[in-house]
Amino acid sequence: MFSKPAKEITKNPDKEIYEELEKIKFRFGDKEPTVGVGGLVFVYEVGLDLFQVYVVAFTENYGTIVFYLPEELTEKIADRVAQLPTSFDNYLFRLIDYKPETFAFSYALAQCGCSVEEAANSLMTLSNAMKMETSKPIDIRIRSNNWLKLHGYPMRRKKGKRKHE
Numbered sequence: 001m002f003s004k005p006a007k008e009i010t011k012n013p014d015k016e017i018y019e020e021l022e023k024i025k026f027r028f029g030d031k032e033p034t035v036g037v038g039g040l041v042f043v044y045e046v047g048l049d050l051f052q053v054y055v056v057a058f059t060e061n062y063g064t065i066v067f068y069l070p071e072e073l074t075e076k077i078a079d080r081v082a083q084l085p086t087s088f089d090n091y092l093f094r095l096i097d098y099k100p101e102t103f104a105f106s107y108a109l110a111q112c113g114c115s116v117e118e119a120a121n122s123l124m125t126l127s128n129a130m131k132m133e134t135s136k137p138i139d140i141r142i143r144s145n146n147w148l149k150l151h152g153y154p155m156r157r158k159k160g161k162r163k164h165e
Contacts (some may be wrong), residue, residue, distance in 0.1 A: 013080055015100040017073070026067040038062045043096050046089040055092065085110070 022036030038059030045056040053069040069077070081091050084107060098106060106116050114122075140148060145155045 012100055014095060017077060017080060018095060018100045020073050020076070021069075021096070024067050024069070024073075026065050028062050028065065033062070035059070035065070035067055038065060040096050043093050046092050053088075057096065 021040070022034060024035045025032045026035060026038070035057075038061050041058045041060055043055060043057045044064065047054055047056075049068075052071075053074050054066055055069065056064065056066050058064055077088060077091065081088050084091065086094070094106070109116055109119055140153055143153075148155050
């Protein structure tokens with residue numbers, strides 16, 4: 001029925017692009033390490049130099065580096081940008097800053113109409129409200145008999161005559 005295995009269907013296109021970014025080599029003195037070995041932190045600039053896209057980025061291990069994107073990767077990024085409400089530069093900035101996992105989450109939130117900051121503030125408000133509610137002492141006078149029995153408290157009895165009296 002299916003032409004592709006399940007792994008290929010669920011593969012994140014942003015993660016694929018990020019993995020290809022990490023395989024790109026750059027010159028550092030007489031060495032040619034990959035961008036992944038450098039440990040990308042953030043991007044300073046994305047530009048065009050003689051029909052080739054270059055990226056100036058900061059890495060953990062090598063400081064500021066410059067590397068060129070291969071044509072295939074540039075086309076793949078352009079195809080991905082066509083699906084999203086963002087520009088080529090902004091896509092690369094966010095992909096490298098947020099990494100693929102959180103990047104996909106932030107775009108899902110944007111499609112819902114809220115930002116990551118708004119979602120974080122909402123979760124913090126909810127967390128504080130839950131903390132306030134759970135820190136209150138339990139008033140057993142307003143709880144039902146079922147709740148009292150379930151939590152080991154003595155149940156209330158109806159006032160009045162009992163059957164055996």
